[in-house]
Amino acid sequence: xEEERFILPLPDMYPPVxxxxxxxxxxxxxxxxxxxxxxxxxxxxxxDPFDCKIPIAYRLLKNNTEYKKIYFPIAxxxxxxxxxx
Numbered sequence: 001x002e003e004e005r006f007i008l009p010l011p012d013m014y015p016p017v018x019x020x021x022x023x024x025x026x027x028x029x030x031x032x033x034x035x036x037x038x039x040x041x042x043x044x045x046x047x048d049p050f051d052c053k054i055p056i057a058y059r060l061l062k063n064n065t066e067y068k069k070i071y072f073p074i075a076x077x078x079x080x081x082x083x084x085x
Contacts (some may be wrong), residue, residue: 022029029039043052 005071022033024030028039032039
């Protein structure tokens with residue numbers, strides 16, 4: 001089976017504004033707007049087990065040796081956790 005690869009959009013492809021509509025009758029929504037509070041659920045509570053499994057875009061590291069020095073050991077430890085103890 002061929003490995004599935006994710007292609008992440010480049011930052012210049014992001015929209016300048018993202019809207020999230022809120023129900024003004026909901027107290028949690030009011031607090032978000034009035035108190036600048038934001039609730040973020042733990043990834044262990046997500047209903048999609050792959051939701052936080054964001055792959056590292058190694059293709060973006062092609063010409064930057066400093067980042068390669070940082071991310072390559074991380075990738076090796078992830079791929080071979082038993083051998084890197």
